Amino acid sequence: MSKTKLTAISGFPEFLPEEQILFMKMLDIIRDAYERYGFSPIETPAVERKEVLISKGGNEKEIYALSRLAVKKGEEPNTELALHFDLTVPLARYVAMHKNQLTFPFRRYQIQKVWRGERPQAGRSREFYQCDIDVIGRGSLSLLNDAEMPNIIYHIFREMKIGPFVIRINNRKILQGYFQSLGLPTAQMNDVMRIIDKRDKIGTEAVISELTDHTDFDQTTAEKMIDFLGEEVKTDELLTRLNNMAINELFSQGVKELGIVIEGIRGFGVPEASFKIDLSIARGLDYYTGTVYETLLVDHPQIGSICSGGRFDDLANFFTDEKLPGVGISIGLTRLMSRLIKEGIVKTGAATVASVLVTAMDEKRTSDYLRIGSTLRNAGIPTEVYLEKARLGNQLKYANKKGFKIAIIAGEDEFLQDSVQIKNLVTGEQMICPNRELVQKIGTIL
């Protein structure tokens, strides 16, 4: 029989078990943090109606639409459905649709795959996980929510142990007010945001040239603006300076909000070294209207932002007249893990989640081996019993290859003594252990 060809599909990553185990560890850290801050889980279907996805400005060229591979005669293969490209548009639809069944402020986390048909490139995939939280208010939402987000970011990346990081914070009203004062038309506001957001990638020179090419800014104004964005001063000094710049109302509003958020972040106990104001943070997305965040690894800035987000005044305006302001963050975990592995910041470990392998030397004793496995599992210790026929040497080779920490070995001698051998596969040590002490002894080793 001819075999179906097997090649990876570009842009659709899949992991080996040791990679998936690392992925799940990181995912569990994120989920645990989200839950510890009182965010409730929701999931939305992977598909939405096409018009819902387009309403919020989705890039149609990157959206995957669904059709039936085959249909009954006379049926239409095309559906009105497409795969979601982020979790924010589905959230907006979800909140607008279920608002009378939800309790506000609505705090939700959502960890799901999203799909984008963009050209796959370094670190970007067509299918990837996003891990989002957002708080949505009905009518209004306190700025303390904006202050809580950096605290959650801090909690997560401290737990991940991936080195020092800085959460960079800004308020888009400051930028908008400043651009207004330089005479920029409102219609060009988002274009300028998008251009300066690329500075880390394309450099200051390219930003200035894009600004002069595509907006009303001339060279002098563009340079002046870059100077304003680039000030490297301490948080309080910068806040004072901004407070003294009476540029216009929007600017002052942004400065006031930023001050409240910074004060809140300190109230939450985030250390000074882990956050700073960075006026150059703009975020490319149109819908942010106030606070914006990015998070950089201090020793690996080339990775780019590992967690970003911001405040939006009106999440669901395409679906409801009710004003639903929100603030949230997102971690693109698939991309993050690939980059962390590539940079050598995290390493994959064992290919099994079990710590203990119960080896089997004597077929007549099968039920005893199974019983040892059950004892350990009942004590909460993930355990595999080797169920195939194989020589002990091969079973231990299997254990080492998969990365078990402990092998249990027992033959007639041990059974007669109501004991087993515990072999520590990390140190190579081996010791005899009475069955009644087994759980405790293994607990000590792990």
Add this chain to the structure above:
Amino acid sequence: MSKTKLTAISGFPEFLPEEQILFMKMLDIIRDAYERYGFSPIETPAVERKEVLISKGGNEKEIYALSRLAVKKGEEPNTELALHFDLTVPLARYVAMHKNQLTFPFRRYQIQKVWRGERPQAGRSREFYQCDIDVIGRGSLSLLNDAEMPNIIYHIFREMKIGPFVIRINNRKILQGYFQSLGLPTAQMNDVMRIIDKRDKIGTEAVISELTDHTDFDQTTAEKMIDFLGEEVKTDELLTRLNNMAINELFSQGVKELGIVIEGIRGFGVPEASFKIDLSIARGLDYYTGTVYETLLVDHPQIGSICSGGRFDDLANFFTDEKLPGVGISIGLTRLMSRLIKEGIVKTGAATVASVLVTAMDEKRTSDYLRIGSTLRNAGIPTEVYLEKARLGNQLKYANKKGFKIAIIAGEDEFLQDSVQIKNLVTGEQMICPNRELVQKIGTIL
């Protein structure tokens, strides 16, 4: 502005937070059990090449294909990709593709959504979760693996506390051998399996009439077969009787395997009341070749099987010449939860995963409220701090609506005493508690 319409998409369920929390609890029980038995996580992309999905006999009318919603001029909107409809075909492709990087026996769990464009009907969705485990051997695989599966099923549904259940076990070789002895041509074997598999749904009469209509069986033979399938006798008595029926080699092989599996199940310690041999279990799917399982809730048989699976001799024969036998089970969790809720077997609870709400009465004390929240979270207690301006009464209303168990209340009086009020929202009790005892006291209440 005209609003985009908001209606649910038929067949694509989405849950409110309290439902999703229940779903996650059940999912965590399953995942924990799978890990405790040493199964490693993997995920495959939601999409596969169309030819991979079709190779294994996927129903093309139920497969969703992917195309670009819009493309650049001259580009082709259609892709060669489609959404997977189960996790078994992707597993076969994964194992064949990565077999030289995997360690065999390969034990993996996979918990993902799958998509089937079938007509939505009671309890069936177009998008739903499957929670699968399979063990794959390279060349051979011990029958002890078939015996381990019922043990894992037992572990999971005991943990779920959804009432008594029975795992019904059979071996398709017994059926095939028996049908052969009745003169059934091999080409009709799978048709007969599929027809008798429907007996619970359509009844014995309809099965007999389908058999006589669509196969070589006449009325007498069909009735004789139904008699054979229907015997309600004790496990050991039935095994003895089957052992004494020297029908043909295939039949005897099936009986022998079934005996080994039953012995293994007892070795694993599954209670007699939770499993039984049921010769009428056939499973509709072609690829099972030996052991097959179904699991029924004793008091709610109308729900149908809540966990099914079986042994397949050659998983990946469409992708590789290497023989890869396997055995596995699958839980369709989306469907299971809907049915359990509908039958009143499980109930949704709180709409929050946090146990404690720290209320805020005094804006000047914001940082103190935040600090209380941090203290509890650092102790591992999921906690929300109320961040909006609202009267205490409204904050407590919010707490009750969301289902918090405890509210922390503190004003100037409490702060002066370095204490807080703990309000038990379940009993209504309220007590003052010194800050230094807070974590311990709350631990006691929860």
